[in-house]
Amino acid sequence: MVLIGINEFIYVASILFLIGLLGVLLRRNTIVIFMSIELMLNAINLALVAFSRFNNSMDGSIFVFFIMTVAAAEVALGLAIIVMLYRQRQTILVNELKQLNG
Amino acid sequence: MIDILFSIFASLVLLSALAVVLNRNAVNSAMFMIVSLVATAGLFILLEAYFLAILQILVYAGAVMVLFLFIIMLLDVDKGENFNFKTRKLSLCATILGVLLLLALILNSFSSNNLPSVELFLIEDSSFIDPGAFDNKAKAFGQLLFTKYMLPFQVIGFLLLVAMIGVIVISKKPKF
Numbered sequence: 001m002v003l004i005g006i007n008e009f010i011y012v013a014s015i016l017f018l019i020g021l022l023g024v025l026l027r028r029n030t031i032v033i034f035m036s037i038e039l040m041l042n043a044i045n046l047a048l049v050a051f052s053r054f055n056n057s058m059d060g061s062i063f064v065f066f067i068m069t070v071a072a073a074e075v076a077l078g079l080a081i082i083v084m085l086y087r088q089r090q091t092i093l094v095n096e097l098k099q100l101n102g
Numbered sequence: 103m104i105d106i107l108f109s110i111f112a113s114l115v116l117l118s119a120l121a122v123v124l125n126r127n128a129v130n131s132a133m134f135m136i137v138s139l140v141a142t143a144g145l146f147i148l149l150e151a152y153f154l155a156i157l158q159i160l161v162y163a164g165a166v167m168v169l170f171l172f173i174i175m176l177l178d179v180d181k182g183e184n185f186n187f188k189t190r191k192l193s194l195c196a197t198i199l200g201v202l203l204l205l206a207l208i209l210n211s212f213s214s215n216n217l218p219s220v221e222l223f224l225i226e227d228s229s230f231i232d233p234g235a236f237d238n239k240a241k242a243f244g245q246l247l248f249t250k251y252m253l254p255f256q257v258i259g260f261l262l263l264v265a266m267i268g269v270i271v272i273s274k275k276p277k278f
Contacts, residue, residue, distance in 0.1 A: 004108045009145070011207060012112045016119055018203050023123035025196035031128055031174055035135050038166070039119050042142055045158075053149045056236045062246050064154055068161050069258045073265035075166050079173045080272040086177050 009050035016043035030082055030092040034075070041071050108148055114141035128174045132167060139163040153240045 016039060023036030045064045052060025086092050118138040125131045139162045146155035236242075247255050 004105050004148070008108065008112070009149070012115060012145070014207055015116055015204070018200055018207075019116065019119045019123055021203075022196055022200050025199070026123065026193055029128055031170065031177075032122070032131050035122055035131060035170065038135070038162070039122065039138065042139065042162070045154075046142055046145060049146055049149050049151050049154060053151065053236055058236055058242055058246050061151055061154055061236070062243065062251055064151075065157070065243065065247075066254060066258055068157060069262065072161055072166060073261055075169060076269050077265050077272070079169055080269045083173060083177070084272055092177065 006050055006054040010047055013043045013047035013050065016040075016046065028093045028095050030085070030094060030097075031079075033094070034078055034082070038071065038075070041067060104148060108145070111141045111144040111148065114138070115145065129171065132171050132174060135170070136163050136167050139167070150238045152238050153243060 020036045020039035020043060023039065024033050027033050027036065045067055048060040048064050048067070052058065052064075082092055085097070089097065091097065115138050118134040118141065121134040122131045122138060125134060140159060143155040143158040143163070146152075146158060
């Protein structure tokens with residue numbers, strides 16, 4: 001019935017993780033960096049669902065459930081921090097936010 | 103049929119993720135992000151995880167991305183970013199890292215020790231025999247959440263409460 005194995009899903013997940021990592025390393029806009037982190041979490045979700053399906057076990061899917069919840073909480077807090085940052089410094093570009101740089 | 107669908111969804115996920123990273127405009131990035139998340143939900147459906155697919159669309163493509171778009175349009179952040187990437191040295195490092203990871207992936211895929219290609223299990227109504235087996239019904243989630251994963255479930259609920267209070271405290275204007 002199915003010709004697609006687990007390898008293809010893991011390849012897609014790892015390339016997606018790679019793209020998210022490149023986004024975190026390359027971009028300057030804090031919101032886009034945040035979106036890239038979401039992409040990486042999404043890649044992990046995809047890998048977990050694939051492993052869960054092909055191992056015939058429910059545990060991976062439950063983990064995806066938890067990861068989604070944590071990601072939602074993280075996004076709410078992170079965006080609140082970004083809004084606060086913008087109120088205080090009038091910028092959210094990471095190359096202008098270097099007060100901790102010494 | 104399913105491999106055609108897989109290639110469509112996988113290429114949609116990867117291309118729109120690339121567009122998220124490479125796009126200059128943050129609003130366009132958010133739009134491509136929605137495409138990527140919905141295509142990931144399509145991949146979940148191909149894996150027969152229907153509950154997670156609808157959860158992905160509701161939580162990620164719905165709530166989270168609406169929050170992102172709201173903040174992007176509230177802050178009007180595009181005016182300062184005249185060029186996309188950070189310093190040239192860092193982009194070089196990132197590109198080298200990316201190419202190395204991609205090479206490792208390709209080498210692994212053509213060597214013989216890749217993961218065994220097992221046939222997909224057919225989902226039968228086996229939840230009475232083995233409650234931990236994969237099932238596409240939401241009932242299986244509930245059963246595991248309230249038995250095996252009771253403590254993490256409670257912790258996650260408390261985490262949501264903490265996040266909510268934290269957001270309120272952070273975004274409140276200081277009185278002085």
